[in-house]
Amino acid sequence: METRGFELGCDGPSVLVVGIDGSDTSWRAMYYAFGLARRQHSTVIAVFVVTTAVAFDGTPMLSYQGGIELGAELGHAVKALADEYHVTAHFMCLTGDPVLTLSEVAAEQRADAVIIGASRSFGHRFFGSKAVRTVRRRPCPVTVVP
Secondary structure, eight states, X not given: OOOOOOOTTOOSOSEEEEEOOSSHHHHHHHHHHHHHHHHHTOEEEEEEEEOOOBOTTSOBSSOHHHHHHHHHHHHHHHXXXXXXXXXXXXXXXXXXXXXXXXXXXXXXXXXXXEEEEOOOOTTHHHHOOHHHHHHHHOSXXXXXXX
């Protein structure tokens, strides 16, 4: 990945990290990130994190293979959007906790902003939304797209 050094008088972000998972809100976050990147001449790093959700009885709800297949589809979508928007973009399919992984990628890539979709799952009422957890972990601006 190309990294840009400090540029005196540079306005706006140079690297945007966007979390995607295939949900409606993550698609809106991705389109928002690509629009912003096009206007600001930024690089988009789209991150999909494969997790194996476990039900209360301990059975897996999402298979690892299913997550990898969804990641491949999202990777193709990111490439298509990058071509359509004429934006430099990279796709990362990683495993782990979505909030921790997104924060680690943002720190490693020196992201100027993180963009994520708002959570619509029922579980966030008990465990906290990924958006709020991300806002608390990142020193850079975090945009939550509804």
